[in-house]
Amino acid sequence: MIIVGPSGAGKSTLLKLLTREEKPTSGKIIVGGIDYEQLKDKDVPRLRRRIGVVFQDFKLLPNKNVFENVAFALEIIGISTKEIRHTVPRVLEIVGLKGKEKSMPLELSGGERQRVAIARAIVRQPKILIADEPTGNLDPKHAWDVIRVLEKINRYGTTVLLTTHNQDIVNKLKRRVITIEGGQVVSDHSSGSYKS
């Protein structure tokens, strides 16, 4: 599913509402049966662990290498070291970063960094993956690398929620497109296109 709209339309706000970075002033949010109104502050970490998030600016931990960045997502939910050693390389293979385990984020290209971020988001096998302008900082070639990884994850059964400005990507993907403007849904097409 792709969410499109001009700058300031509310795309990022919508995603922030889903990760509970922001609270709604009105209305109701229910994700996977969890009613956000009932959610206490102390339950927020647990909610965030169930949703994978990929950010435009990657948000990798600068002091950790590729392996550790991905492993961190598993460490915080108490997965055993043995399982982490088994899972992380497999996920890095999915995103095409095999052999880069020891690299530090600063040594990677933008596309590679974004793929580390995706690996980190999917390693916990979330039902939903939120990608907020994941290609915003990337050149077209790297952007498509990232989109292909997202498509692959989607095929494995994860709902991918993607916001983007990139007309080319939206039109070629041929997925459900929701357009928002001024905080309102103005169109919702199952195989939509987008003209900026």
Add this chain to the structure above:
Amino acid sequence: MKRKLTTLSRVFLSGTNNFVRNAWLSAAAMAVMIITLTIVLFSVIANATFSYTVQQIRDKIDISVYLKDDVTVTQRDDLSKDLKQIKNVKSVTFISKDQALNNYIEQNKDNIDLQLAINETDNPLPASLDVKVFNPDEIAPIKAYLEKPSVQKLQSDQTSYSGDRKEAIDNIARATTFIRRAGVVGVIVFALISVLIIFNTIQMAIFNRRDELSIMRLLGASKWYIRGPFLVESLLIGVSSAVVSIVFCNAFFSIKPSSLGITSYLIDLNYASAYFGKHFWTIVGTQLLLGLIIGVGSSFVATQRYLRVKHGK
């Protein structure tokens, strides 16, 4: 249980990694901490040494009661017994006429004229009772006793605390009390300033990494999982700074002051070294504890600021 242990070991490992990977930041924080701990340690030792010097001076403060030549042994003993019963009196020592003369000759052995003059005459010096007190500030009861007419008539001269000497005793007493208090205040002020500096350094270090904190939060890490490694890192900074500070001080106090040609009348360096040696393990324990408390405390407060906000960036 096993999961908790895994989490704990991860927090420790991550903190140790951060300590090593942020080597420059750790070094900067350590430098401030080492200076802090060393200053505090030196202030404490200087204060102890000064108190000791002051005590030495105070111990030399005594009251001489000069006795007439015709005072009998019984009268003398009664006087001595009565004086000993006064609360503030530490000891009463009798100094005979001969002893007084010997002391006088000893004190003026370089003055040949004076020696010759003494030999010409009979012993002019009176016998005396040398009274040492616990607290030179409270000699009023002793004075009151010695001024009683029955006691007064046994004395040949004015008791030596009166006049200039009394004033000198009072001055020393007042000065030492003041200097001791000033020393304690100085140590506290130094410690506080140093704590503020180190607190600021650690806060800046964490401020630099506030993005890291927010990323961890976005990934769903719990408060303690985020804070833990920072606390471990500051703990390492605190403990290693304490160790360096102690090694430095140990080296300093191992040097014999005489070999440096340093002589100080105000601070007895030999005593300072002895004090350091005697209290070595207490000092080690205190330094470690201080480093730990300052380090962990600062990073606890500093991380609190960035963990408090639960929504928004």
